Amino acid sequence: MSDRGRPRSFDRAAALHRAMEVFWAKGYEGASLSDLTAAMGINSPSLYVAFGSKEALFLEATDLYTRSEGTDIWSTLEEAPTARLAIEGFLTETAKAYSQTDRPQGCLIALGALHQDSTQGLICQDLRRRRAENQTALETRLKRAVAEGELPADFDCQAAATFFATVQHGMSIQARDGATHAALMATVAGAMAAWTTMAGARA
Amino acid sequence: MSDRGRPRSFDRAAALHRAMEVFWAKGYEGASLSDLTAAMGINSPSLYVAFGSKEALFLEATDLYTRSEGTDIWSTLEEAPTARLAIEGFLTETAKAYSQTDRPQGCLIALGALHQDSTQGLICQDLRRRRAENQTALETRLKRAVAEGELPADFDCQAAATFFATVQHGMSIQARDGATHAALMATVAGAMAAWTTMAGARA
DNA sequence: GTATTTATGTATCGATCGCTACATAAAGGA
DNA sequence: TCCTTTATGTAGCGATCGATACATAAATAC
Structure with missing residues (x-):
């Protein structure tokens, strides 16, 4: 079902990892969408399609942090x-x-x-x-x-x-x-x- | 020299105290000019005349914090x-x-x-x-x-x-x-x- | 093939950010 | 009184915020 449509052209896990590092360094409010998209190597629409919102991206990034760094x-x-x-x-x-x-x-x-x-x-x-x-x-x-x-x-x-x-x-x-x-x-x-x-x- | 011109119409010390509380609760980046002016009961030009900038206001607020709360x-x-x-x-x-x-x-x-x-x-x-x-x-x-x-x-x-x-x-x-x-x-x-x-x- | 679905890049959106131009008000100095 | 000086309120500056509209590209379903 979900493998229809144009495939994603970037590595979602790698992009999430980059986002985690940005949030980690700058905090939630200190990390701007520009910071995030630049570090993730994607444009904002791709971010929103893949992660939903800045808030959802942060929650997913903290989850990754807990599972990897912790x-x-x-x-x-x-x-x-x-x-x-x-x-x-x-x-x-x-x-x-x-x-x-x-x-x-x-x-x-x-x-x-x-x-x-x-x-x-x-x-x-x-x-x-x-x-x-x-x-x-x-x-x-x-x-x-x-x-x-x-x-x-x-x-x-x-x-x-x-x-x-x-x-x-x-x-x-x-x-x-x-x-x-x-x-x-x-x-x-x-x-x-x-x-x-x-x-x-x-x- | 400095007592010329229209006198300030608000209590500078009281306004600084309010600003300190806002920075204390929200942090530097989390405290917006709107937050500050609302709490201080003044408009932004008055803030800038009296304190210089958001940065200078924060530095003065932390100094007050050290002298009062600490x-x-x-x-x-x-x-x-x-x-x-x-x-x-x-x-x-x-x-x-x-x-x-x-x-x-x-x-x-x-x-x-x-x-x-x-x-x-x-x-x-x-x-x-x-x-x-x-x-x-x-x-x-x-x-x-x-x-x-x-x-x-x-x-x-x-x-x-x-x-x-x-x-x-x-x-x-x-x-x-x-x-x-x-x-x-x-x-x-x-x-x-x-x-x-x-x-x-x-x- | 055509239709459908999802992703991408460009080019913004309205809202808010920190900050200030400008005209006016209110004080002292002459 | 008139001039200078400083403060105030309104109104808005350019920049950036998080988030999207839109057309196009690239995949599957039929």
């Missing part, structure tokens, strides 16, 4: 044998990813659209949902550690998840300010110093 | 008797300020303009400078504690300052996501748990 960070969380190594790996991978120089610094999910606006309510809402999901993933991993006996029963998983998620968000701003990998790792060390106290303390 | 946070840092209380007070005041519901959540300095752009290079640069100054203030306070013997001589003041500054930046995003005062205090507790380890450890 995997190293979040797979570490799940696969590490202990919660401590999971958190440490999660933050270490974050430091590595955020300081890569061949791509925008910091996280698209964290920095893409922070200022709520009537015209971009959906965008802010979607990014907030993704941030909340990430924090939930942290909390789930910590709860698993409690259930497995690695952490004490009175360990406040929600508070700890909030803390580590907040640290990661701060690292996005730090990375945007040009922080080196070493500087980001200083933050990771600080966060893991907190772990030592949190995991060792008893009520 | 004092509680940063005075605590200087006045607290110990470094531990200084950091704890600094973060506690941050949690209180960022969760006020009668003003925008989070920090103007942290969230005002994160995406560098050809048209707003000065804005980004100015905010980065202010963020760097804040981190330096933290580092200076910690160095003082080392000099006074409160902290060990091998305490890594720079790394710790980076960590606490990053936590505060993360709290801005957390606050923008609607975090309650209690949620922000969970992050503060995490950061202070790090302090316990950092200040207690010996090389």
